[in-house]
Amino acid sequence: MxxxxxxxxxxxxxxxxxxxxxxxxxxxxxxxxxxxxxxxxxxxxxxxxxxxxxxxxxxxxxxxxxxxxxxxxxxxxxxxxxxxxxxxxxxxxxxxFSDNMSRAARYKRASEVWGSLACCYLALLVCFSINGVVNINALFNPKELYFTPGLWEMTGLSFVRAFLFETPFAIGRGFIWLAFPIGMMIYFYFSVKSKKLYKETKKNEI
Structure with a gap:
């Protein structure tokens, strides 16, 4: 299970x-x-x-x-x-754990790791933005992500086949970068949450 x-x-x-x-x-x-x-x-x-x-x-x-x-x-x-x-x-x-401080320290170590990962994702996002990998315009005009010649002039079954075939590639080239800000926010949340638990655990009695 x-x-x-x-x-x-x-x-x-x-x-x-x-x-x-x-x-x-x-x-x-x-x-x-x-x-x-x-x-x-x-x-x-x-x-x-x-x-x-x-x-x-x-x-x-x-x-x-x-x-x-x-x-x-x-x-x-x-x-x-x-x-x-x-x-x-x-x-x-x-x-x-021998005492409350050692029990709390695990949250501190976790917070540091999550925080480091969030910073790494932020650095990658900045690099991608500088190199033009991040395409904000695609959020408002997704048609530009489709490279099949004459796709938008096609009709019927030909259009459906071509559209469905290229859509996964279009999503990949246009929106894969979104994984980095999402991952950054998740890691940042874990870091902040672990930091909070570290402070709370230190105050608690064994």
Whole structure:
């Protein structure tokens, strides 16, 4: 079973994963949505951290450290950011964070990553604007995106075939750049939201 959801609040995401396990679904991957497998319902404990690593060895050492403390790494890669852990030992701590500041720090790291991505998209958008890739006129006159000779003089089935054939190419050449401002706004929102959660979590008592 695969479920598509988006969380910025890791505490709410952890609670949801725990509830899914209680209903008999264990998360096995989180790359493209949440992939679950059927299990016997259990009172599981999931925790989420946010970290990226420069090398694979650093990432493996990070995972091993938690496994030694009774937490199994469920999902995440060295560059994915979000790292998912499940408690597998009754002798282990009830949390992967030692204090409230370390719990809040994951949001700070996430905010910095999202902010960097937003800046990258902004830089790309500026470059495309300078190089003429961004065609604002196409928003008001999409006909200029169609290069088929005599397209608008055609009639009947010939027009329909030619129009449908070229439309995907016209959309690509005229509106693909819109992905960058949209992506920039999404990343900026995640950055601001994570920053807010960082400040809120610091104020909360453990």
């Amino acid at each position: 695969r479920i598509y959801k988006i969380f910025t609040d890791y505490a709410k995401e952890e609670k949801w994963l725990n509830e899914m396990a209680n209903e008999g679904y264990e998360v096995v991957s989180t790359g493209c949505g949440y992939k679950f497998k059927n299990i016997t319902p259990e009172d599981a404990v999931y925790k989420i951290d946010f970290r990226t690593f420069k090398s694979k060895n650093d990432f493996l050492d990070y995972c091993t450290m938690f496994e030694d403390c009774g937490w199994k790494h469920i999902s995440g890669t060295k560059s994915s950011g979000k790292q998912y852990f499940k408690k597998i030992s009754d002798d282990g701590d009830d949390d992967i």
